[in-house]
Amino acid sequence: MVKVAIVYHSVTGTTMQLAEAVEAGVSSVTGVEVISAEILGSDIIEGRFENSAxxxxxxxxxxxxFGSPTFMGCVSAQFKAFADATGELWADSAWSNKIASGFTTGSNLSGDQLNTIQYLQIFANQHGMLWTxxxxxxxxxPEGRNRLGAQSGLIAHSLDGELNPIDLVTAKYLGQRVANIVSKFSE
Ligand SMILES: Cc1cc2nc3c(=O)[nH]c(=O)nc-3n(C[C@H](O)[C@H](O)[C@H](O)COP(=O)(O)O)c2cc1C
Structure with missing residues (x-):
């Protein structure tokens, strides 16, 4: 069985809701196991991500x-601490040829969320992963999905802490897409 992990950080829960929708999309594809991994503040000790498990x-x-809220135009510090901790795998190309994709949300319609997606893509490509x-x-x-029009990954928007429901539908689709692609590569 192929495995897809959703690795995300969330403070007020909107990125977590997107992660859950991505998870539902992955789970809807037969033969794909999903792992949900939340990056927690308590994983970070003296500025370093220490969850080696x-x-x-x-x-x-x-x-x-990968999922992170957009904070100050990029991933959260907690997500970046996780990313930096994977540097020890980099020289061994341990994640080379794994499939990757990403999502983010922000409270502005054009709050520089694209920079977050581009960082997630660069992070994946640092590891030789294949970006979806x-x-x-x-x-x-027809269903209005991808209403904000980003093609590099999912950009979502929350108003007063509430995500737009269409963004959750788009997140589910992204999960399905990644699961279908990884299944195809594993044939
Ligand atoms: C420190 C901080 C910086 C933020 N920077 C941005 C930003 O650059 N662009 C944006 O659209 N929203 C920004 N926001 C809003 C968050 O991205 C938004 O509230 C998001 O839904 C939080 O995700 P979470 O619920 O998963 O924690 C910022 C919020 C905080 C607390």
Missing amino acids: LIKQLSDVDAMV SLDIPGNCD
Whole structure:
């Protein structure tokens, strides 16, 4: 069975809701196991991400979907601490050829969330991972998914702490897409 991990950080729960929707999408594909891994503030000790059990668990998955809120135009400090802790795997190409994708949310419609997605993509590519885009043309989908029109990954928006429900539907689709792609690669 192929495995997909969703690795995310969330403070007020909106990124967590997106992660749960991605998880539902992954789970809807037969033969794919999903692992949900939340990066916690308590994983970070003196500025360093110290949850080596999680990093070890990720060596075994076929795909990872990364999620972070957009804070000050990029990933949260907690997500970056996680990313930096994976540097010890970098020289060994331990994550090379794993599938990757990503999602973020912000409270502004154009709050520099794209920079967060681009960072997630660069992070994946630092490890030699294969980045999965979002293949829903913005404003062309009958269901209205990908309403904000990002194609590199999922950009979501929350108003007064409430996510737009369409963004959750898009997140579920992204999970399905990653699960389908990883299944295809494993044939
Ligand atoms: C320190 C801080 C910085 C933020 N920076 C941005 C930003 O650059 N762009 C944006 O659109 N929203 C920004 N926000 C809003 C958050 O991205 C938004 O509230 C998000 O839904 C939080 O995700 P969470 O519920 O998963 O913690 C910021 C919030 C905080 C607390």
